[in-house]
Amino acid sequence: MGISPSRPEPGSVGGDRLPAGRREAFKLRALRDFTLCLARAREFDESLHLALMVLLGTYSIVKGVLFLKEDGEFRVRVSRGLPPGIPPIETSKELVSALRRSSQPVWMGRREISGAIRKAAADIERAVPVFSVNVLCPLGTRNGSLGLLALGPTFTGEPLTLRQRETLSVMTSLLSTHISNHRVLSDIFRLNEILRFQVQENERLLAGMQEIYLDTIRALAMAIEAKDPYTRGHSERVAKISVSIAVGLKLPEKEVQAIHIASILHDIGKIGTARSILMKPSSLTAEEVEEIRRHPQTSFEILSEIRFPYPNVAQLARDHHEWLDGTGYPGGKRDRQIPMGARIIALADAFDAMVSDRPYRDSLPLLAALGEIRSCLRRHYDPNVARMFFRSLRRELAGDPQETPVFTGLGKRFSRMATLEFLDRTLKDLH
Amino acid sequence: MSYLKVRTRRADDALVVYIDGYLNSLLGEEVERVVQEALDAGSKKILLNFEGTRLINSIGISIIIDIVEKIMERNGMLAFCSLSRINRELFQMTGVARYVRAFDLEEEALGYFAQSA
16 A cells, blocks of 8 residues: 555654754745745746645645636636636625735634635635635735635645744735735736827827928918919928938927928018019019018018927028128028028028029029039028038938938039039038 | 656556656646656556655645645555655655655565555
8 A cells, every 4th residue: 555544654754753943944945935936937827826836835735726806706816736617706895804804814614704704715615626625815915805815624634833824824925915016017017008009199190290280381382382483392492401401410309390391481471572573584673672572571470470389480481581791681680690590591592592593594503503602601601501501412412322302403404523523622621 | 946857667567757856846747747647547556766856845745745646536556765865854744754655765666566466
């Protein structure tokens, strides 16, 4: 006979008497194993599985089952020594309040046990007929019940000693903390997922809004182009060049956006200029010049009415004809009085005007336009802005791969080599 | 650390299970599986050889008592052999030693199985 529960095997290993220190060491090692397996398991169910095994091994208990409270009932999460498919245990107000009152393991042999807990043990035994509940451990924190741990009798049939009961209650409270931490973490992960989804959704909506917004701005610019066919495409070209310079100068994103909008709309004030003046094929009279010079101020007045999400859009449009030496209009501002954005738009606007046909003159050849800008540095144009402008044009002509061309109004009648030579020379001088 | 290798060998009508390494993790469930398979195939005599077992912790005890239970349910015979002193003490402390005979040598255990045939 290898196994006889009724009759201990004599002689094989000697009696059960061991120094007390050995038992203490085993208990401490079990506690250490318990915390390690809670901390190191790769996932939650594995940690519970290991915790149950350590617990059962520590007390030589064969059967045990761990329920977690989910959706108002106690559902089996892990079990050992029991058949699979254990149904959930119903919870009740009485049980929940009984569990809240006793955070310690409940020994079913005791006399004074609350009816609700006795009923829970009976429910478990009815659900698993081969199981007899010896200890029912409530799992929970001050915030409420998390689950139940039901343990069967010890392997030897002996009751647990007082010291063993103490360790068991330490283990179940560690287990409660572990389950509670897991719950909090999964809540955080879930919230995080929801937030991430919301942020993505908002970004999508914002991108959509920005498209609509830019379309509106472009539509506004079309109004002036409809009146003056010679400026067709002018505002888009000036905008591309201006943004390229602004980005090259590493201006803050908001300022770049403001420059983008202002450069599209800088001529919006021409809506108030007589068509006959815009289309006039010969030199203008002094009065006509005065009228056309009113357009930046009109642009300012129109754009001041709009609350742009970027700063100073109206001011940038107003100052796009100001020159560094104070000979520009409408304010005759000098140097730093002119905002950086306006200095950028001034150069981009002047350049595109030079290389475009106008009612009173043909377009200037590219090299002549660049020479004109270079000759007016410091008097009209900001050298830093010009350097960035030349650099941007050089990069495009040198054929560096770029997603979209910046300079679309250059025409074809120019020498690439000669222009690059000019740009290299100019950039060297500007350095 | 949790290295574990489980080998088996048939000796007449008995199955010898060699547990090499650490019986301290879920890897130990391999021993349960091997024993369950042998019982399902009709084996009645199982010998666990602990010669190469470096460490048994509470997880290992949980596995061992599960095996003891399974064999009891089937009215089978279980014996241990080649236990280190520390593992002997562990089986005494946890009560496992009261139900399972332990032998110093594998031949002694197999001889005991043969007698009770």
